[in-house]
Amino acid sequence: MAQDNLFEPIEMGAQTLKNRIFMAPLTRLRAIEPGDVPTALAGEYYSQRASAGLVITEATQVSFQGKGYAGAPGVHTQDQTTAWKSIVDNVHAKGGKIVVQLWHTGLVSHKSVQPEGRAPISASDVKVAVRTSLRDSDDLAIRVDTTPPRAATLAEIKQVIADFALATKQAKEAGFDGVEVHGAHGYLLHQFWVEQTNQRDDEYGGSRENRARLMLDVIDACVEAWDADHVGIRVSPQGTFNGVEAGYEEDDNIWLIEKINDRGLMYLHLSEPDWAGGTPYTDGFRQRIRDAFGNMIVAAGGYTAEKAEKNIEAGYIDAVAFGRDYIANPDLVERIREGAELNEQHPETFYGGGTEGYTDYPFLAEK
Numbered sequence: 001m002a003q004d005n006l007f008e009p010i011e012m013g014a015q016t017l018k019n020r021i022f023m024a025p026l027t028r029l030r031a032i033e034p035g036d037v038p039t040a041l042a043g044e045y046y047s048q049r050a051s052a053g054l055v056i057t058e059a060t061q062v063s064f065q066g067k068g069y070a071g072a073p074g075v076h077t078q079d080q081t082t083a084w085k086s087i088v089d090n091v092h093a094k095g096g097k098i099v100v101q102l103w104h105t106g107l108v109s110h111k112s113v114q115p116e117g118r119a120p121i122s123a124s125d126v127k128v129a130v131r132t133s134l135r136d137s138d139d140l141a142i143r144v145d146t147t148p149p150r151a152a153t154l155a156e157i158k159q160v161i162a163d164f165a166l167a168t169k170q171a172k173e174a175g176f177d178g179v180e181v182h183g184a185h186g187y188l189l190h191q192f193w194v195e196q197t198n199q200r201d202d203e204y205g206g207s208r209e210n211r212a213r214l215m216l217d218v219i220d221a222c223v224e225a226w227d228a229d230h231v232g233i234r235v236s237p238q239g240t241f242n243g244v245e246a247g248y249e250e251d252d253n254i255w256l257i258e259k260i261n262d263r264g265l266m267y268l269h270l271s272e273p274d275w276a277g278g279t280p281y282t283d284g285f286r287q288r289i290r291d292a293f294g295n296m297i298v299a300a301g302g303y304t305a306e307k308a309e310k311n312i313e314a315g316y317i318d319a320v321a322f323g324r325d326y327i328a329n330p331d332l333v334e335r336i337r338e339g340a341e342l343n344e345q346h347p348e349t350f351y352g353g354g355t356e357g358y359t360d361y362p363f364l365a366e367k
């Protein structure tokens with residue numbers, strides 16, 4: 001199949017991206033602790049992938065309270081921002097564009113990575129059976145059960161909103177080309193949206209307007225801190241991730257996307273459920289999303305170049321983000337262009353560790 005669509009430039013806000021093959025956000029858990037500072041090696045890793053139309057970083061904390069995994073970086077302290085600046089410079093030097101994914105993990109956390117060892121916050125104190133990742137004495141990533149959450153106070157909710165705004169300012173200072181709010185995968189903003197985890201009876205719980213309020217307040221704060229041309233969002237409609245269930249109607253998700261659309265964000269990033277065992281989207285749902293959102297739509301989750309071409313051709317989406325293929329193929333753009341074989345993936349090195357499985361996947365020319 002011809003792959004012309006993937007190589008067409010595309011507008012993201014006022015910027016032009018050179019192609020539609022994006023690097024999906026990928027948690028790799030190699031940041032320096034304490035401090036959650038990204039390493040210089042991350043600069044090499046991301047710049048190896050700078051031929052992507054857009055690099056989206058691994059999920060990155062907006063505060064120490066927003067941390068759920070040992071080894072995930074932040075973008076809220078000056079040390080973190082300085083380290084990111086050098087990573088961003090590396091990517092720009094290779095002609096790439098890079099945005100940072102901002103998250104607060106909410107209940108997908110463990111008291112041992114929380115300030116003062118407190119219980120992680122969520123919308124309510126509903127425990128969900130889900131695991132996170134800590135570091136063992138050899139600094140290797142180990143999977144552990146999360147510890148029970150507590151309901152955020154109103155003051156803490158206001159602080160979360162302020163933290164997203166601060167992280168957006170830090171991202172701007174680091175030279176990023178924008179931020180992506182992580183509204184997907186059962187993390188804090190998603191925990192507020194879903195009834196399973198949100199049993200509040202104040203203005204942040206109950207009706208869909210109230211359950212969407214935190215996500216929309218966060219978006220508004222990020223836009224205020226930068227502008228709508230530099231703020232995107234990732235959502236995972238109809239998907240169950242981290243034990244937080246889809247559990248609601250297509251209509252509610254379309255309503256939410258319309259509310260996001262009202263903010264004029266630079267893009268909507270859909271994390272589709274198929275790769276995690278969920279039901280694939282119907283064409284009808286894809287068309288409803290297209291009708292609800294006016295700017296760029298990015299999709300991810302089990303895509304091949306062929307599926308990407310087909311869905312761009314049909315007009316459902318504008319660009320595609322590749323996850324696991326981007327871990328294993330720094331030159332994925334060139335490989336798709338040439339129809340070349342992809343490197344074998346090594347899932348055992350996805351999380352934690354050093355260069356192995358991080359910066360040592362071969363380029364085509366090295367084979």
Ligand SMILES: Cc1cc2nc3c(=O)[nH]c(=O)nc-3n(C[C@H](O)[C@H](O)[C@H](O)COP(=O)(O)O)c2cc1C
Nearest residue numbers: 024025026027058059275300301302322323324350
């Ligand atoms: C190792 C790994 C880490 C991931 N980390 C993140 C993350 O930080 N933020 C996020 O939104 N999605 C994350 N995802 C999901 C990916 O962005 C992507 O949606 C998923 O891998 C499906 O795309 P693929 O089939 O192209 O791999 C991660 C996936 C993997 C495999």
